[in-house]
Amino acid sequence: MQIGLGFWASKTLLSAIELELFTELAKHPENLDAIQGRLGLHERSARDFLDALVALGMLERKDGTYQNTPSTDLFLDKAKPSYIGGILEMANHRLYPFWGGLTEALRTGKPQNETRHGQEPIFETLYADPARLREFLSAMTGVSHGGNMKIARAFPWADYSTFADIGTAQGDLVVQIAEANPHLTGIGFDLPVVEPIFEEYAARSSAADRIRFEGGDFFERGLPKADVLLMGHILHDWGLTDKRMLITKAYDALPEGGALIVYEALIDDDRRANAFGLLMSLNMLIETDSGFDYTGADCQGWMADAGFRESRVEHLIGPDSMVIGIK
Amino acid sequence: MQIGLGFWASKTLLSAIELELFTELAKHPENLDAIQGRLGLHERSARDFLDALVALGMLERKDGTYQNTPSTDLFLDKAKPSYIGGILEMANHRLYPFWGGLTEALRTGKPQNETRHGQEPIFETLYADPARLREFLSAMTGVSHGGNMKIARAFPWADYSTFADIGTAQGDLVVQIAEANPHLTGIGFDLPVVEPIFEEYAARSSAADRIRFEGGDFFERGLPKADVLLMGHILHDWGLTDKRMLITKAYDALPEGGALIVYEALIDDDRRANAFGLLMSLNMLIETDSGFDYTGADCQGWMADAGFRESRVEHLIGPDSMVIGIK
Numbered sequence: 001m002q003i004g005l006g007f008w009a010s011k012t013l014l015s016a017i018e019l020e021l022f023t024e025l026a027k028h029p030e031n032l033d034a035i036q037g038r039l040g041l042h043e044r045s046a047r048d049f050l051d052a053l054v055a056l057g058m059l060e061r062k063d064g065t066y067q068n069t070p071s072t073d074l075f076l077d078k079a080k081p082s083y084i085g086g087i088l089e090m091a092n093h094r095l096y097p098f099w100g101g102l103t104e105a106l107r108t109g110k111p112q113n114e115t116r117h118g119q120e121p122i123f124e125t126l127y128a129d130p131a132r133l134r135e136f137l138s139a140m141t142g143v144s145h146g147g148n149m150k151i152a153r154a155f156p157w158a159d160y161s162t163f164a165d166i167g168t169a170q171g172d173l174v175v176q177i178a179e180a181n182p183h184l185t186g187i188g189f190d191l192p193v194v195e196p197i198f199e200e201y202a203a204r205s206s207a208a209d210r211i212r213f214e215g216g217d218f219f220e221r222g223l224p225k226a227d228v229l230l231m232g233h234i235l236h237d238w239g240l241t242d243k244r245m246l247i248t249k250a251y252d253a254l255p256e257g258g259a260l261i262v263y264e265a266l267i268d269d270d271r272r273a274n275a276f277g278l279l280m281s282l283n284m285l286i287e288t289d290s291g292f293d294y295t296g297a298d299c300q301g302w303m304a305d306a307g308f309r310e311s312r313v314e315h316l317i318g319p320d321s322m323v324i325g326i327k
Numbered sequence: 328m329q330i331g332l333g334f335w336a337s338k339t340l341l342s343a344i345e346l347e348l349f350t351e352l353a354k355h356p357e358n359l360d361a362i363q364g365r366l367g368l369h370e371r372s373a374r375d376f377l378d379a380l381v382a383l384g385m386l387e388r389k390d391g392t393y394q395n396t397p398s399t400d401l402f403l404d405k406a407k408p409s410y411i412g413g414i415l416e417m418a419n420h421r422l423y424p425f426w427g428g429l430t431e432a433l434r435t436g437k438p439q440n441e442t443r444h445g446q447e448p449i450f451e452t453l454y455a456d457p458a459r460l461r462e463f464l465s466a467m468t469g470v471s472h473g474g475n476m477k478i479a480r481a482f483p484w485a486d487y488s489t490f491a492d493i494g495t496a497q498g499d500l501v502v503q504i505a506e507a508n509p510h511l512t513g514i515g516f517d518l519p520v521v522e523p524i525f526e527e528y529a530a531r532s533s534a535a536d537r538i539r540f541e542g543g544d545f546f547e548r549g550l551p552k553a554d555v556l557l558m559g560h561i562l563h564d565w566g567l568t569d570k571r572m573l574i575t576k577a578y579d580a581l582p583e584g585g586a587l588i589v590y591e592a593l594i595d596d597d598r599r600a601n602a603f604g605l606l607m608s609l610n611m612l613i614e615t616d617s618g619f620d621y622t623g624a625d626c627q628g629w630m631a632d633a634g635f636r637e638s639r640v641e642h643l644i645g646p647d648s649m650v651i652g653i654k
Contacts, residue, residue, distance in 0.1 A: 046433075048605055109372055275382035279335040
């Protein structure tokens with residue numbers, strides 16, 4: 001029952017983010033009447049909504065005054081750079097309704113998003129609309145930020161001087177790595193339409209002078225040359241042929257001794273522990289024509305086939321792990 | 328992230344129930360290819376879907392053969408009388424899409440289900456369509472079955488000889504009480520349209536000869552007279568005026584010393600622990616014009632106002648508790 005009706009808690013949190021409740025409460029704690037007025041909530045619903053968020057651990061309530069928890073204040077206040085709610089904003093207005101078509105997706109193998117009615121493939125669709133593009137790129141930062149910070153510290157960066165992030169979106173991974181490693185210069189590589197959004201994000205970084213954007217389509221050309229190439233939540237968007245093609249292009253672009261870091265919510269090799277990784281693969285079913293998530297062993301096999309001489313898997317945080325391949 | 332994206336796990340389980348996966352596997356365990364064929368799953372999706380259910384604890388996998396867990400075999404196999412998936416079937420095709428309108432419900436206080444487009448109130452709508460009525464009544468059994476079994480054993484039935492369940496639906500509470508207490512005779516009271524569905528369910532009971540249905544509308548007439556009256560997940564459907572009216576009608580129908588048992592996913596008195604009860608109240612926002620869930624203390628206050636001389640709250644199972652009022 002808790003799992004089957006779990007969408008109640010899920011949608012309650014997503015609506016709180018849509019209503020910017022955590023952003024409002026980050027300014028100052030409020031009582032029921034004040035929140036009801038500021039968010040435009042109906043008197044029938046406001047108290048149950050807020051107390052449900054208390055019971056879910058998303059708010060605290062003391063003497064009738066509601067305030068953020070330390071976590072929701074840090075991660076769900078839009079005014080803070082630590083905001084990771086972008087993925088949940090997108091989940092609220094895109095993924096929640098699209099997942100309503102899961103049974104059809106399971107039967108047909110076909111995506112259930114905007115592409116369902118014969119439009120362009122998903123990235124063309126998302127990237128053609130500036131508002132949707134911005135939301136999508138921000139969502140990708142939200143889902144990656146924790147892992148990005150870990151990669152910036154856990155990888156032996158002292159051995160390298162240049163890196164390029166393939167499919168960089170807003171560029172959060174580039175920013176985190178460059179800020180934590182002052183000897184590095186980095187490239188964010190993505191479709192040209194992403195450039196202004198990357199530049200806006202990167203300009204706020206203390207490492208902005210060691211970061212640059214390179215526009216291009218990895219189906220049309222080779223990858224930028226650098227000592228280390230990174231692909232975070234990229235390979236899972238594509239079918240097996242394209243996954244192998246991208247790993248081979250990375251191999252070709254790296255020097256001897258260079259490294260490819262592939263990072264995802266990697267499924268455990270026995271496919272029975274990382275529920276989030278398996279569900280993310282179903283999300284690729286909902287969202288893409290042929291994408292799927294995979295295990296560390298799967299990826300190590302593809303790297304070996306492409307010529308990488310060694311590889312290893314390291315856990316990052318939560319459901320995320322990285323596969324490091326050495327040329 | 329786990330809560331905000333929790334609808335992935337939720338919808339995965341709901342689709343498994345829709346596809347009758349657990350009912351199929353209860354016949355015998357199967358490997359991937361056999362399940363894919365029997366359920367009509369696409370080759371792209373089948374393995375991720377099944378392994379996600381393994382990771383969620385809903386299936387077991389041994390040497391490539393998938394089987395139900397003891398719990399999913401008992402509770403989610405439609406062929407067993409212990410099946411409680413009705414509520415999840417209804418959640419899958421009604422509540423999941425309706426909860427997509429939560430933000431609008433929070434702002435307007437208006438339901439987001441079939442009644443949203445100016446149709447009849449929800450019970451008239453549900454009860455006018457035989458298929459929907461049957462699904463709804465079965466859903467109510469699913470959400471109540473565990474609590475029903477507990478009430479049949481935890482209440483001091485030896486002190487009473489007759490009982491009536493108000494808003495009985497399929498009559499599972501009547502059946503459980505009568506089977507566990509051979510000295511009792513019981514009435515299931517609901518709208519006349521419910522009668523054939525009640526009779527079908529009650530006929531399978533070993534206590535069928537001590538159970539009968541009484542048709543009526545509790546807005547139009549008094550309640551059946553009995554030593555004990557029960558209202559399980561009934562009061563939360565209605566606004567405060569109707570709640571008080573129903574409690575008063577129960578008081579009027581009881582003898583001196585008689586008992587009213589009100590049972591729900593009662594919210595804890597401090598409104599910060601029982602997340603399910605608070606979310607159930609938001610479900611009443613989605614489903615009804617003015618219904619809401621409430622605390623044990625709320626209900627004890629209404630009982631005292633109606634004349635009950637004493638009352639107490641007792642926990643049943645999971646999120647459910649009962650309030651017992653003595654006339």
